[in-house]
Amino acid sequence: ASRPLPDSDVLVIGGGQAGLSGAYYLQHFGLTGRYQLLDAAAHPGGAWQFRWPTLTLAGANRVHDLPGFGLIEALGESEVHDGTVKASSAVPRYYSMYEDKFSLAVHRPFRVRSVRRDDTGFVTTLSDGFDITSRTLINATGTWERPFVPHVPGIEEFAGRQLHTHDYSGPAEFAGKRILVVGAGISAVQLLIEIARNAPGAQTFWTSRTEPTFGSPDFSPDRGREAVARVEQRVRAGLPPTSVVSVTGLPLTPAIADARADGILSDWRPMFGRITPTGVAWDCGALAGKTLDVDVIFWNTGFRSSLDHLSPLRLRGPGGGIVMTGRLATTVESDPRIQLIGYGPSASTIGANRAGREAARNIAAFLAA
Numbered sequence: 102a103s104r105p106l107p108d109s110d111v112l113v114i115g116g117g118q119a120g121l122s123g124a125y126y127l128q129h130f131g132l133t134g135r136y137q138l139l140d141a142a143a144h145p146g147g148a149w150q151f152r153w154p155t156l157t158l159a160g161a162n163r164v165h166d167l168p169g170f171g172l173i174e175a176l177g178e179s180e181v182h183d184g185t186v187k188a189s190s191a192v193p194r195y196y197s198m199y200e201d202k203f204s205l206a207v208h209r210p211f212r213v214r215s216v217r218r219d220d221t222g223f224v225t226t227l228s229d230g231f232d233i234t235s236r237t238l239i240n241a242t243g244t245w246e247r248p249f250v251p252h253v254p255g256i257e258e259f260a261g262r263q264l265h266t267h268d269y270s271g272p273a274e275f276a277g278k279r280i281l282v283v284g285a286g287i288s289a290v291q292l293l294i295e296i297a298r299n300a301p302g303a304q305t306f307w308t309s310r311t312e313p314t315f316g317s318p319d320f321s322p323d324r325g326r327e328a329v330a331r332v333e334q335r336v337r338a339g340l341p342p343t344s345v346v347s348v349t350g351l352p353l354t355p356a357i358a359d360a361r362a363d364g365i366l367s368d369w370r371p372m373f374g375r376i377t378p379t380g381v382a383w384d385c386g387a388l389a390g391k392t393l394d395v396d397v398i399f400w401n402t403g404f405r406s407s408l409d410h411l412s413p414l415r416l417r418g419p420g421g422g423i424v425m426t427g428r429l430a431t432t433v434e435s436d437p438r439i440q441l442i443g444y445g446p447s448a449s450t451i452g453a454n455r456a457g458r459e460a461a462r463n464i465a466a467f468l469a470a
């Protein structure tokens with residue numbers, strides 16, 4: 102891999118959908134040669150290369166085309182529509198072709214350890230100690246590296262296995278086990294169904310903080326826009342973003358409808374209050390006094406933004422999040438030289454595309470001024 106240069110006008114951190122879109126638009130706005138992109142992973146693909154092996158391209162919500170070179174154009178109609186193609190190999194191949202097609206200035210594997218300000222802009226320190234200065238920053242580091250598990254009393258006492266979506270590798274290991282799936286998002290539902298149908302002898306249970314709501318089979322453009330607008334409002338107010346999916350409700354896809362008809366999703370219960378060595382327990386509400394013994398607690402409780410490397414910049418405000426501004430809320434209000442993409446309202450493949458364009462436009466305007 103080529104080493105990054107010690108200085109550039111723009112430093113893009115992260116090479117997933119958001120970072121690639123940002124790089125494409127930086128070139129589009131005339132900044133070829135004035136930016137460089139660093140990615141911590143050894144190979145192209147952003148977080149998609151680490152998704153569980155049973156997630157197919159068809160089983161993902163939808164992977165949107167990157168600007169200027171679509172998924173079908175890259176991989177071909179038959180591969181994209183073949184229900185067995187793994188997302189963890191198809192999307193990385195697509196991103197790799199994309200990087201080559203537009204000769205994007207991607208350097209990997211280089212992990213950013215921290216970013217601080219200096220007189221002219223920013224000093225970014227890599228995990229090997231190398232420093233890079235830049236006038237501006239586009240941060241596109243996603244959420245995959247920050248799996249979130251809520252703190253529940255007793256969590257460290259549990260004698261069984263606990264894992265997060267991040268660590269799931271397929272249903273086989275759950276054969277014959279009692280598994281409690283925690284979470285009300287798409288991953289929780291998809292993986293609960295997958296385990297219930299494919300792990301012989303497994304018994305699944307389902308719990309979440311809010312009761313899951315099922316909507317129409319597709320995210321209609323209106324509902325999608327509404328959901329994104331709500332998350333955008335939060336980040337403009339400096340609150341930590343919620344997931345775009347968590348505010349849309351669950352799509353009632355044929356697979357989910359079938360699972361409901363087969364009773365797989367009917368055994369939902371409200372969130373437990375504590376964890377015991379052998380399972381979980383409720384101390385109040387409708388299930389007060391009840392316990393449930395399980396072998397596995399499977400946390401599908403989402404992810405947080407991977408932003409630890411930016412902590413020396415002190416971007417977080419009293420609301421716990423970063424106050425964002427600008428047309429698509431990609432600009433850090435307290436320091437407009439920093440653009441965050443794939444963050445909050447743009448944490449989807451389509452949102453990342455649009456945010457990449459907006460961030461690149463803002464940076465180009467800043468550098469021209």
Ligand code: FAD
Pocket residue numbers: 114115116117118119120139140141142146147148149161162163164165211212213214241242243244245246266288404407410442443444447448449450451453
């Ligand atoms: P990522 O793809 O996570 O890329 C971030 C990149 O930054 C990675 O390559 C990482 O190595 C790099 N990085 C991180 N930290 C550092 C650092 N310190 N230094 C250098 N590099 C760093 N969206 C959809 O549109 N459709 C879906 O079906 C869908 N399914 C999803 C399923 C799951 C389980 C999850 C968690 C998300 C899903 N999303 C989906 C959301 C979607 O994956 C992302 O929002 C989208 O791909 C944008 O990615 P990104 O570029 O922001 O982040």
